[in-house]
Amino acid sequence: MAGVDVGGGGGKKRAVDAEINMIPFIDLLLVTISFLLITAVWTHMARLNADAQVPGKPSDDPPVDGPKPKDLHIEMRGTEKFVLQWKQGQQVVNSVELPRKEVKIVQKSVEVIRFPDLAVKIAEEWKTNGQHAAATDEKTDRAVLHTDNKTEYKYIIGVIDALYSTQRDRTFPGGKTEKIPAFNVTFAVN
Amino acid sequence: MPVHKPERRLLHFISLAFVKKKVAGGGQRPVVAGLSLTSMIDFLVVTVVFLLMSFSASGEFGIPKGVQLPKAENVMDMIDAPVVAVTGRQILVDGAPAGNVGSIIEADRLQVIEELKVLLKQRREYWISLKGKDKPHPGVVVLTIDQNVPALVVKSVFQTAAQSGYPNVSFMVDSLPHAK
Numbered sequence: 183m184a185g186v187d188v189g190g191g192g193g194k195k196r197a198v199d200a201e202i203n204m205i206p207f208i209d210l211l212l213v214t215i216s217f218l219l220i221t222a223v224w225t226h227m228a229r230l231n232a233d234a235q236v237p238g239k240p241s242d243d244p245p246v247d248g249p250k251p252k253d254l255h256i257e258m259r260g261t262e263k264f265v266l267q268w269k270q271g272q273q274v275v276n277s278v279e280l281p282r283k284e285v286k287i288v289q290k291s292v293e294v295i296r297f298p299d300l301a302v303k304i305a306e307e308w309k310t311n312g313q314h315a316a317a318t319d320e321k322t323d324r325a326v327l328h329t330d331n332k333t334e335y336k337y338i339i340g341v342i343d344a345l346y347s348t349q350r351d352r353t354f355p356g357g358k359t360e361k362i363p364a365f366n367v368t369f370a371v372n
Numbered sequence: 373m374p375v376h377k378p379e380r381r382l383l384h385f386i387s388l389a390f391v392k393k394k395v396a397g398g399g400q401r402p403v404v405a406g407l408s409l410t411s412m413i414d415f416l417v418v419t420v421v422f423l424l425m426s427f428s429a430s431g432e433f434g435i436p437k438g439v440q441l442p443k444a445e446n447v448m449d450m451i452d453a454p455v456v457a458v459t460g461r462q463i464l465v466d467g468a469p470a471g472n473v474g475s476i477i478e479a480d481r482l483q484v485i486e487e488l489k490v491l492l493k494q495r496r497e498y499w500i501s502l503k504g505k506d507k508p509h510p511g512v513v514v515l516t517i518d519q520n521v522p523a524l525v526v527k528s529v530f531q532t533a534a535q536s537g538y539p540n541v542s543f544m545v546d547s548l549p550h551a552k
Contacts (some may be wrong), residue, residue, distance in 0.1 A: 204413070208409075211413070211416035212416065215419050218424065226547040227545075228447035228448060228547070229451070229543060229545065230542065231541075233540065233541070234531070292440060292443065293519075317530045329527075330523065332524070333523040334519065335442060335517050335519050335520065335523065336442040336519040336520070338523060339443075339519070339528060339545060340442075342444070343444040345446075346447075347445070349446070352418065363446065369530055371482060371527075
């Protein structure tokens with residue numbers, strides 16, 4: 183029998199050290215390991231955030247006059263190219279076209295769509311035109327996604343993923359600094 | 373059967389020198405190999421601790437059958453919020469049916485899904501009744517959508533969620549490790 187016995191007792195007296203039976207202890211550990219391995223979740227779920235831009239409650243404060251924020255509009259309706267437009271209200275400030283080069287990766291029979299060129303271009307565009315780059319700025323630049331009705335969801339996620347690859351530092355009131363996406367995405371209704 | 377006081381044990385109190393000598397090898401290589409329990413127990417304890425620490429609650433988000441999530445790299449951790457699932461056929465709110473995908477595709481126009489709106493509003497009102505009106509509603513909803521669903525359905529669900537008091541919409545994805 184497996185056990186820990188440090189001896190003692192001298193044959194007549196009662197032993198001062200008790201013997202611990204190790205077998206149930208090892209059994210318990212093995213059962214625990216088996217349970218944890220069987221119930222473990224090997225896929226890691228996560229999320230991509232988006233903002234539906236619903237107007238808030240009406241405020242008594244008068245509207246602030248000032249320049250309208252610049253938004254990045256991503257036109258992904260064409261099969262050949264992306265069009266990136268910075269718009270201030272309805273006015274187009276800057277427009278860039280980019281060939282639509284998608285990278286398809288098959289992982290465990292699931293097709294993953296990536297747009298690495300788009301990610302690089304968005305990062306460049308944000309460095310030039312982004313308005314909320316300061317670490318203390320609590321707002322983020324807005325990206326508006328234009329897509330046709332037939333585009334499959336995986337392509338939309340590919341574009342949102344490329345958008346969120348551009349990140350910036352954000353210092354929170356407690357002094358903690360974290361990396362956050364430089365854009366917050368929403369959908370165009372058209 | 374009566375219970376006896378334990379007698380003296382072989383090898384512990386009765387030495388049996390010739391057996392010990394045989395087992396130990398008697399100058400030759402021993403016939404019985406010893407198993408170090410200490411290192412084995414250490415290994416098991418470390419494994420249990422590692423598995424307990426890496427045990428993740430994010431697997432508790434039930435994904436309906438038939439939903440193949442897309443994969444993404446630049447993701448955030450999951451949050452606790454109502455889950456709207458969109459399979460190839462139907463829309464579900466926390467497992468309860470809330471609309472038909474086929475009818476949206478057939479209509480071929482962006483629309484507010486009434487059944488979904490009613491269910492989401494019910495959940496919002498229930499949250500407010502539990503937490504009180506003083507506490508602002510977070511307005512967060514998680515969309516679990518099959519990767520082959522067309523954008524028309526995605527946009528319709530997105531718009532319906534926004535109009536039902538859930539402007540912070542999150543898309544559930546399968547997390548990919550960051551490429552170098």
